Amino acid sequence: MSTKTTRFVKIALIACALTLIIAACAPAPTAVPAPTQPAAAAATQPAATVAPTAPPAPKPTDTPAKPVDIELWAQATSTQAPAPPDDWVGYKTIREKLNLNLKYVIIPTGQDGETKINAAAAANALPDFFQAVSTTNARNKVIDLNKQGLIAPVDDLLKLMPNRAKTHYNNPASLAMAKIDGKQMAFVEVPNLPRREGVVIRKDWLDKLGLKMPTTMDELFAVAKAFTEKDPDGNGKNDTYGLGGFFDGTWGQGNRFAFFFGAYGVPDTWDWDNTSNFGLAVRNPNFYKALVEFRKWNESKVIDPDWATINRDEFRIRWPQGRYGIMWEDFCALACVANYPKFDNNFPNGEWVALPTMKGAVAKPYYNSYGGLGSFFAVSKKAADAGKGPAIAKLLEWMASPEGYYLLGFGVEGVNYKLDKNGAVTTDGLSDPTKAWNHESMARFTQMRNQLIYDNNPNEVLARYPDFVTDKSKKPMSPMAFYKFFSTQTWQDSTAGNLIVNPSNRADLQRFYNENFQAFALGTKPLTEQTWADFLKALDANVKANAWEESARKNLQDAGILKK
Template sequence: MKSNFSAGKSFASFCLLMLLFVPLISACKTNIGSSSSSSSSNNGPTNLTLWTVPSAGEVGNPPPNWFLIKDVHDKLNINLKVTFLPYGDDGDTKMNAAAAANDLPDFFQVPSNNNIFLQWVRQGLIAPVDSLLPLMPGRTKDRYNDPQMQKIATINGKQYVLQEKTVLNKRQGLLIRKDWLNKLGLKEPKTLDDLLKVAEAFTRNDPDGNGKNDTYGFAATTGVSSPGLGGGWQAFFGAYGLPGVWNFNTPGKISLSLRDPGYLKVVQFLRKMADEKLIDPAWPTLSTNDFRAGWKQQGKYGIISEDFCAAQCQANYQSFDTNFPQGDWEPLAPPQGPNGQSFLGASNNVGLRIAVSKKALDEGKGPAIAKFLEWTNTGEGYYETAFGQKGVHYTFDAQGNVTGQGVPVPFYSHEAAPINQIRNLVYKNTPAELKARYNSFKTKNGRTIDPVKIYDAFASFPWQDQTAAFVIQPASNQADINRYVDENLVQFITGQKPLTDASWNSFIKGLDGLNVSDWEAQANKQLKDGGFIK
C-alpha cells in the first residue's frame, strides 16, 4: 500500500508540475519573435516607453495622475511611460547613453542631430517602420505619404523614420516698428540701401521720443549649430541669393555659401552697420532672453528677426503691449540686393520624426505602437493629447472648432501647459487647429493681432527650399569648422579684424586646413545618392 501511495503521489506531483509549466512555455512561444505585443499573460497591457522633447520645457512635467496615461491604459490596453528629454545637446547625450547600453526606448522623437541617429541605424539599433504603416492607415494617409519625406526617411531601401512634412517651416522673419516709421515719416525699406537708411534713422533720430540715445536699427541673435551667423541674419545673405549654409544656385552641385563673392558683399554691409552702431553692439553674445527683453521691455530695437509666435502670440506679446501700448510690429519683406534678389531665409520641410527601436519590434510591440499613434491622430485621442480634457481645457464652438473660451483651465493657459506636453507629436496644423492654437486678440489700444496672419505674411515672402540639405551629414570635425567660421565672421563684422579682399581670401584659404573641401565633396555625394541632385 505504501508503494502504491508513493507512486500515486509522484504521478500527481508530475501532473501538477506540467500544469504549471505549460502556460509558461506557451507564453514564451507567443512573445519571442512573434507579431503579438509583449505583455503579461491573459492579454495583459503592453508596456511602452516613449521619449520625447516637451512642448514647453519651462512649465514642468505632467502630474503623476495624468489623465492621458489612464485613458491610454483603459482604452488601448497600453501602459505608457513617457520620459521628457532635455533640449539640445543634453537630450542627445541622454539618448546616446541609452543607445550605448542597447536600451533605447520603444519609440521616440528622433534627435535634431541626424548624424547620431544614422549611427544607431548602422549599429542595428533602429527598426525599419515599413511594417507599421498598414497598421495605422489614417495616420499614414495624413502624415507619411509625402514623396520627399519618404526619401528623407529611407536608408538602403528601407524606411527607418515615421517622417512628417512640416507646415510651419517659415516661422522666423523680419518685423519692423511701424509706429516708428510713421513718427519719422519713413516708408518701409525695400532694398538693402533702404534698410540702411531706416536703420540709421531708428538709431539717431529718437524714434521713441524719450530724448535719449538708446535705440538701435537692428538686432538678432546668432546661432552656433552650423557655420554662419544663424537664421536671424539669413535675410541679409538672401539679398545675394545665399540665405542658407549651402549654395544651391549651381545646378547639379552645391558648395558652402561663404565661397560665393556675394557672401563677402553681405559681410561688408554688416560691417558698415556695425561701424555706424546701427546694430546692438552686444549682438555676438546676445542671448535669446536678453534679445527679447530688448524689444519687449526696453523697446530699443526698430527691426528684429524673430519667431512669429514669440513676437505676436498673446502671452508673448503681453509684456510689449504693457510697456508700449502704442507700439506696432509689422512683418517686413526681405530686402532686395543689387540684382533684385531676396530671400527671407532657407526653408526646410522636414517635420516631426519618430523612430522605433529594433528591440521593441523584436519584442512584438509594433502593433501597440501603431495603435497608440493611430488613436492620437483623430477623434478623442487627438483632442485629448493636443488640448486636454473636454470641458476642462477645451470645448467646441458653434462651428465645431476647438476653443478655450468658457472652460476652467483653457488649453493655451500657463496652468494647462504641463498636461499637453506631447501635443507636438499629434498636431496636424490644419487651418482650424492653427486658429485654436494661435488665437487672435485685442491689444491695449484696440488693434487686433492674428498670429496666423503674421505667419502667413512671413510664408508669402520669397524663401529658398533647402530641404535636401537635411541629408548632408556633419563633418567629423564639424565643431571646429563652425568655430572657425563663426569667430572670423564676428571679427570681420565687429572690426576686430580688417575686412579686405586679402584678409577674406586668407580666411577662405584657412578652410583647407579643416578639410572643408572633403566635407563639400561628401555632401554632393550624399545628395546625389539620395536623388536630390543629378
C-alpha cells in the same frame, strides 16, 4: 573588562547605520499603473500577441489579453509643466481601448536630452519608442543609431496606420530624411508650422521720423541709420539701434541675420542655387558682397554691438524695451497673446509691421532659407525584436484618430475644451475656466501634443494662435496675419541640407568659419578681395572645407537631389 563586547557593539552600530542609509535611500519600486483587470485573471490568460490590424475598439472586459508595455521617451511641449500623473485619463483610455500600458518619460530639451539618449544607446538601454533628439542634425542621429544597430525599420508599421500617414506622414520629402539604404528608420513628424519667422519694423518710428517703408537694402540702411541716430523714441537718449539680433551658434550669419544675406541670394550656409558646382555659400561672390554690406552696418554702429555675445533670452528682453527698430523674429514670439503684451505695456503706441524681401542687391533675393523638420521618432531594435512594433503603430494611429487627437491634444471635451458649430476648438462656456486646455495648470495633460499629436489643420492653428485685443492699448492683434505674410515670401528650400553628414572635424571647421566670419563682419580683420580669397584658401588648407563639400555633394547625389 569586556572591551571585545564594546568593539562588537560599535561595529554592529556602524553596520546598522550603513544598512539604514541604504534602506532609507533605496526607492520604493516605481509605481506602474495598475492593470484594470485582476492580476489573477491576467495570469491565467495565455499571453496573446496583439493582432497588427486590431481596430481600436473597446475591449470586452471579460477576456482581456495581457497588456503590452510601451515606454515612450519624448520631449515635453511645456518643459516647465510636469509629466502626466499616473492616474491620467489618457493612460487609462490607452489601457482600456488599446490594451497598452504606456509609460511616457519626458526627456530634457537641448544637449541634456541628447546626452540622455546617447548614454541609453551606449548601454543598449533605449526605450521602446523614442524621439531621436539632436541639437545639430536629427538625420545624423538616426544614422548613428542605425550604424550601432539599435533601431529597427518602420516601413511595415507605416502600412498599419493609414489615417496617420495621411495627416502626419504626407510629405515624402521630409520622410526621406529618415530613410537609410532605402529603409525608413524613423518617423518624421509634422513641423511646428514652417516658415514662421520674418523681418519686422517699428512703424511708429518710421512715422515719427517721416520715413517711408524701405524696399531695398540701401533704403533699409538709411532707415536703420536714422533709427540709431535720430532718437526715434523721442526720449532724448541715444539708446536705440536700427537692427537687433544675436548669433544663434550655428554657421556664419546664423538665422537672425540670414534675411540680410538672403537679400543677396545667399541666406543659407550652402549655395542651393548653384546646382552645377554645389558648395558652401561663401564661395558665391554675392556672399562677399553681402558681407561687405553687413560690415558697413556694423561699422556704422546701426546693429546692437552685443549681437555676438547675447543669447535669445537677452534679445527678447531688449526688443520689448524698445531698443530695436528692425529685427528678425518668430511670429508667435512677436505677436502671440503670451508674448506681445510685454511690448504693448511699454509702448502702447508702438507698432511692428512685417517687411517683405529686400530688393535691389541681386536679381533673385530670398527672404530666408527653410529646412526645419518635425521631430524624428524611432523604434528600438529591442522593442521590434520583442514584437512591440504593431502595438506602437496602433498607438500612433489612435493618436491621429479623433479620440486620441482631442484627448492628447486638448483634453476632455466639456471639461478642458468645447467644439463650436464649425468644429473648432474653443474654451468659451467652460464651467471652470482654470480647467481650459490652454491654461497653464492643464499643460501636463497635453505634454505630447507638439511632438506627436498636432498636424497643423486649420481649426487647430486657430485654437493655438488666436486673435486677441491687447490689454493696454486695446489694439486688435492677429498672430496668424504675421504668419501668413512671412510664410508666403520667397524662401529658399534648404531641406536637403539635412542629408549632409557632418564632417569628423566639424568642431574645428565651424569654429574657423565663424571666427573669420565675425572678424570680417565686426571689422577686427580687414575685408578686401585679397583677404577674402585668402580666407577661402585657408578654409581648405586648415580645416578641409573642400573635403566636406565633396562629401556633401556625394550625400546629395546619393539621395538624387543633385545630378551625378
